[in-house]
Amino acid sequence: MNTEILGVVLMYGLVVALAIPLGRYIGKVFSNEKTWLDKVFNPLDKLFYKLSGIDPSKEMNWKQHLLALLTINMFWFLICMFVLMDMGWLPLNPDGNPSMSPDLAFNTSVSFVTNTNLQHYSGETGLSYLGQLILMLWQFISAGTGIAICAVVFMAMKEKTTDKLGNFYNFFVRSSTRILFPLASVVALILAFNGSPMTFEGKDTMITMQGDTVQVSRGPVAAFVAIKQLGTNGGGFYGPNSAHPLENPDYLTNIVETVSIFLIPIAMIFAMGFVLKRKKLAWTIFGVMTIGFLCLVVPSVYYEMNGNPAISKMGIMQNMGSMEGKEVRFGSAASAYWAINTTVTSNGSVNAMHDSMTPLTGMFAMLGMMINSFYGGVGVGFLNFYIFIILAVFISGLMVGRTPEFLGKKIEAKEMKIAMIIALLHPFLILVSTALSSHLYAQNPTEYAGWLANPGNHGFSEMLYEFTSSSANNGSGFEGLGDNTPFWNIACGLVMLLARFLPIIGPVAIAGILASKKYIPESAGTLKTDTGTFGLMVFAVIFIVAALAFLPALTLGPIAEYFSLY
Amino acid sequence: MKEHIFPAVKLTLICLIFFSGIYTAVILGIAQFAPNNGKGEIITHNGKIFYANIAQNFSDDKYFSSRPSACGYNAAGSGGSNKGPSNPDYLAEVQGRIDTFMVHNPGIDKSQIPSDLVTASGAGLDPDISVQSANVQVKRIARIRGIAEGNIQQLVLSNTEKPLLGLFGTEKINVLKLNIELDNLK
Numbered sequence: 001m002n003t004e005i006l007g008v009v010l011m012y013g014l015v016v017a018l019a020i021p022l023g024r025y026i027g028k029v030f031s032n033e034k035t036w037l038d039k040v041f042n043p044l045d046k047l048f049y050k051l052s053g054i055d056p057s058k059e060m061n062w063k064q065h066l067l068a069l070l071t072i073n074m075f076w077f078l079i080c081m082f083v084l085m086d087m088g089w090l091p092l093n094p095d096g097n098p099s100m101s102p103d104l105a106f107n108t109s110v111s112f113v114t115n116t117n118l119q120h121y122s123g124e125t126g127l128s129y130l131g132q133l134i135l136m137l138w139q140f141i142s143a144g145t146g147i148a149i150c151a152v153v154f155m156a157m158k159e160k161t162t163d164k165l166g167n168f169y170n171f172f173v174r175s176s177t178r179i180l181f182p183l184a185s186v187v188a189l190i191l192a193f194n195g196s197p198m199t200f201e202g203k204d205t206m207i208t209m210q211g212d213t214v215q216v217s218r219g220p221v222a223a224f225v226a227i228k229q230l231g232t233n234g235g236g237f238y239g240p241n242s243a244h245p246l247e248n249p250d251y252l253t254n255i256v257e258t259v260s261i262f263l264i265p266i267a268m269i270f271a272m273g274f275v276l277k278r279k280k281l282a283w284t285i286f287g288v289m290t291i292g293f294l295c296l297v298v299p300s301v302y303y304e305m306n307g308n309p310a311i312s313k314m315g316i317m318q319n320m321g322s323m324e325g326k327e328v329r330f331g332s333a334a335s336a337y338w339a340i341n342t343t344v345t346s347n348g349s350v351n352a353m354h355d356s357m358t359p360l361t362g363m364f365a366m367l368g369m370m371i372n373s374f375y376g377g378v379g380v381g382f383l384n385f386y387i388f389i390i391l392a393v394f395i396s397g398l399m400v401g402r403t404p405e406f407l408g409k410k411i412e413a414k415e416m417k418i419a420m421i422i423a424l425l426h427p428f429l430i431l432v433s434t435a436l437s438s439h440l441y442a443q444n445p446t447e448y449a450g451w452l453a454n455p456g457n458h459g460f461s462e463m464l465y466e467f468t469s470s471s472a473n474n475g476s477g478f479e480g481l482g483d484n485t486p487f488w489n490i491a492c493g494l495v496m497l498l499a500r501f502l503p504i505i506g507p508v509a510i511a512g513i514l515a516s517k518k519y520i521p522e523s524a525g526t527l528k529t530d531t532g533t534f535g536l537m538v539f540a541v542i543f544i545v546a547a548l549a550f551l552p553a554l555t556l557g558p559i560a561e562y563f564s565l566y
Numbered sequence: 567m568k569e570h571i572f573p574a575v576k577l578t579l580i581c582l583i584f585f586s587g588i589y590t591a592v593i594l595g596i597a598q599f600a601p602n603n604g605k606g607e608i609i610t611h612n613g614k615i616f617y618a619n620i621a622q623n624f625s626d627d628k629y630f631s632s633r634p635s636a637c638g639y640n641a642a643g644s645g646g647s648n649k650g651p652s653n654p655d656y657l658a659e660v661q662g663r664i665d666t667f668m669v670h671n672p673g674i675d676k677s678q679i680p681s682d683l684v685t686a687s688g689a690g691l692d693p694d695i696s697v698q699s700a701n702v703q704v705k706r707i708a709r710i711r712g713i714a715e716g717n718i719q720q721l722v723l724s725n726t727e728k729p730l731l732g733l734f735g736t737e738k739i740n741v742l743k744l745n746i747e748l749d750n751l752k
Contacts, residue, residue, distance in 0.1 A: 007734035048584075052576035072574035079578065124643050133586040140585040141578075169573065176581065181589065188593045195619055198597035198604040203642060207614055208622040209629070209745060215642035216617050218606060223593040240644050243688030245619040246606055251735035307681060308651045314661055316679040320696055320736075324656075324685040325646040328633070328694040331736035353646035353688045458650035480648030565652050 004333035008301065011255055011337065015262040022263065023270025023282075029178050030151045030171065030275055041178050048173050056170035061163040062512025065152050066505055068168040069145060073113055073501075076138060080109035083134045093128035094202030095217075100126070107489035112138040114500035115146055115377060117228070117235030117348055117475035118492060120484040124217040124238055129200055135235060136224050140184070143231025143264075144176035146379030149504055150268060151175070153383060154275045156511035157407055163516045179264070180231060188226035190256050195249035196222040221246055229260035232377040234348030234475040242338075242351040243327055254330050254338075254351060261341045261349070265375035268382050276407075281530040285385065288535045292374040292542065297340040300361040304336035308358060309565050325353030336361055343368035346377030348475025355453070355462065355478040359565060362478070363558035366465055369472035371546045372426065377473060380500075383507040385538075390419040390510060391545065392538040393529065402527050409514040422506035427549040429471040429495050430464070434553065437463045437491070451488075453480025457564065461557035470495040611746050617641070621691045622742055627670055628710045629748065630695070630703050632741045633682055634663060637690035644689045660684050671706045678702050694738040697726055713751065721747055 028035050049056050060068065083090065088099035100108060104120055111118040112135050121127065127135070148171035155165045192198045197218040204216045217238065224237045225247055234241070242248040242257055266286070273282025304326075307318035321332030330338075335352035342349055343365040354365055368374065373384035390406065394416055397404030404411040438460065441448045452459035462478040469476055470492040477483070483492070520526075528534060597604030607618040616622070621632045623639040632639070636647040649656035663684040664676065680698040700722045708715040725744045729735045 003729040003732075003734055004736060007730070010734055048577070048580055051580050052573050054573045054577065068570050068574075071570040072578065075571075075574050075578055122643060122645070133590060134582075136590075137582055137586045140589075141581050169577065173577075176585070181585070185589070185592065189596055192593065192597040192604050193600045195601070195607045197606045198594055198600070200594075201605065204605075204617075206617060206620070206641075208616070208639075209611075209614075209742070209749075210623060210626060212623060212639070214622075214640045216606070216620055217641055217643075220590055220594065222597060222604070223590050238644055238689070240646060240689040243646065244644050245621075245689060245691050245693055246617075246641075249607075249619050251730045255730075255734070310651060310657050311660060311681055311685075314657075314664060315676045316664060316681055316684065317677060317698065318681045319698075320680060320682050322651065323682040323687075324649065324651070325688045326685075327687050327689070327692050328682055328696055328736060328738045329692075334735065351688070353648055355648040355650060356646065358651050453648050454650040454653045454656075456652070458652055461650075478648070479646070480650070561650070561652050 004305070004331045007251065007255070008333050008337045011258045014255070015259045015266060018259065019263055019266035020270050022267040024274050026179055026267055026271035027274030029174050030154060030271065037178060037182065044177055045173055048177070049169070054169045056167050056173070058167055059164035060166070060168055062152070062156065062165060062508050065149070065165060065168045066508055069149060069504070070501065073145065076113045076141070077109050080113060080134065080138065081105050084108055084131060087128040087131045090128065090130050092130040092133070092200065094200070095128070097125055097128050103486045103489040104484060107493045110493040110496050111475065112235060113142055114473055114496045115142040115231070115233060115346070115380070116470065116473040116496045116500070117233045118470055118477065118496065119235055119475065120489055122239030123236060129219055132219060132224060132237060136227060139227045139231050139233040139235065140176055140180055143180055143233060143378045144172050146377060147175035147179060147264070147268070148172040148379070149508060150379030150382050153386060153507060153511040154272055156515035157276055158515070159408055159519050161516060161518055163512070165512065165515065180227065183230050183263070184226040187230060187256060187260055188222045191225055191253055192222035194253050195246070196225060196253070197246055198222040218246070225257070226260070228349060229257045229347070230264060232261070232265060232345050232347040234342060236349060240353070241349050243353065245327070248351055250329055254334060258334070258338055258341060261345055261347045262375060264378045265345050265381050268379060272382065278530065284530045284532070284535045288538050289374045289385070292371065292539065293340070293344055296344065296364040296368050296374070297337060300336040300340050300364045301333050303358045303361050304332040322358050325356030327352065339365050340368055342476055343474060344371070344374040344376070345381060346372060346472055346474045348469065350476050353479060354465070354476060355480045359558040359561040362461060362465070363554055365476070366468050366554065366558070367547060367550070369468045369474045370426070370430070370550045371542055372472045373542070380473070380504065384503060386507045386511070387419050387422050388538055388542050388545070389529070390415060391423060392534065392541045393527065395541060396534065396537045397527060400527065402525055405520060405526060406514070406529060408519045408521065409517045410520065411514070415510045415513055418506050418510050422503050423545050425502055426471055426499065426546070429499055430467050430550070431553060433467040433491055433495055434464045437467070437487070440487070450482040450485070453482070457557055457560040461561065464553055464557050466492065467495060471499040473500050609742065609746070616742055618740065618742065619693050621693045624741065624745060627706060629745045630700055630707065630741055633692050633695060634684065634686045635690035636686040639691070641691055644691055646688045646690060647686045671703065673705060674702055693740050693742060695741055697722070697737050697739060700739050700744065707748070717751065718748070721751060
């Protein structure tokens, strides 16, 4: 069998094999059960609580959880703005990189606080090492926020009737120290020992064999890249992210980094199964997500391995596949596999340039972000999927004439309204903002000529991709887009803000309201939600709500480009 | 809101110390035991220091050439072309590279040129080429250097890095290492 395909199969097998035990561990972390890491982390967590004056045993209702989350996130945004706009004169700046402009700092701060990691700058020239370290902090704690709020929803899905859903800070600290920190340490060390730099020295000058003088950017890369992959953050140390040979030096590191993308998102599903003691439900959800993922990844790998037909016409050999924007050490299969991994999970790191991929791979990457819940971002991916479950329960309840119930709680008008608003927010943000930018460009193509690196349908795809990525809190891009302008910085910043916090508030509100309702024991009339039939129903809802809403836009971009090429 | 502000401020500062400070320090400390003290893998040749993972520009016909770079092979920055697959300017550029290659490599058929040799990599710093990309250059290098093709072919073979464990990923050749050995071949 082809070794490139084997590599892809290995990466998927490995991540599922690791995610199941990790899910059990995460379940224990959420339920405050004993784990073998307690000896280290009990004293550490106590120190965190003591120094910050937090009582981790104080229970909160869903509104208090949201208030705690929003307050701390606002504070993070303010610090981030300060550091990015002043890093020019702050310490740890050996390369003398400048501070950011206000609009770029706004975009970058929102981007990292919301776990998006959209980058309108290039790391080598746009950030000091202090800037990198501060952004690395958000990579930990924005991921910790997502996992913590997902834990709150798990607690709310339990059978008992209550408004007490644990303590937000407790979930947040435990997620960050007990889940993210140990995993990131292991991954960072693997990277450091396989050629990723871990140093605070500035650029090195090198004279090449032919006598050219060039410089090599270095920095604390290994530590940064580990958490960028694990926390579904995706913001690279270097401009081209994990395509850079120092950020991802060989096929082994590529396996480790690719596995890190999916690890926690898949583990969260199994964690839910353990916390609620509903393993069958976990497997049903995992099944739906996996089928969805396969529908996107299989054709993408196929198209990338078959190469660009326009280049085939030139009469050269293309048995490596479409190689523009890709690295020889990964090959086209592993690059296409990564592209779909990173877009279905809201990670957004890349190991090949998505802008140069064949049209349908670009479309499947966008579809992954438009659906945004086939595994999804750490914590928030499950929240997105939760909305689709609520919709599916309601629709199937109507179809068979039963009261819509989910896990013994009745779903009524209020919950449905919230679910619909959240489900429609994502297409609304993407389509309206893409329409706006297209209108501006069409009105004055000369003034905005710097925006698009490619003409025609592909140029439209660049704009569509950028807003899809912002709204999915993904952060990858069709990087040909000239996006460091006030328009793109501010528009994408606003989209990221709305698309992060509303889809957190909505599901938490629904789960909180449901938790306070009376539990109705299962009877013969209950619609079972852990069966294949229900799984199919959820899949249909996702397809209708998420995918079809975007079909017209996708037709103008990648689909039209496909027909012009093939 | 007010009750959350002070815990938020203090918790953030502690996180800053732990995740930006202690985590980084631990990794940095252990990385001192990594190759070249964690400053990136290097190769020393004739007193010059090269980064093993950073592509160099080999424009001279007596060397195996690297893949085209969208960032001029300068690792002070990095980046891909970001050209779409249907972009006419891009396709003309690729055609240009094929034509140039044909001029520099007489006796080679177009169908022998692999796509990785005429397309730019993602970071513009790809240190590797495919085995076919090395093979297609053997004839030219043998002629210019006056060395038997078989010897250079042998060098390509010995520099081929197999897929991981022989099973996973691509076969590849590090252009810098290959060219260093080429210079050593007298």
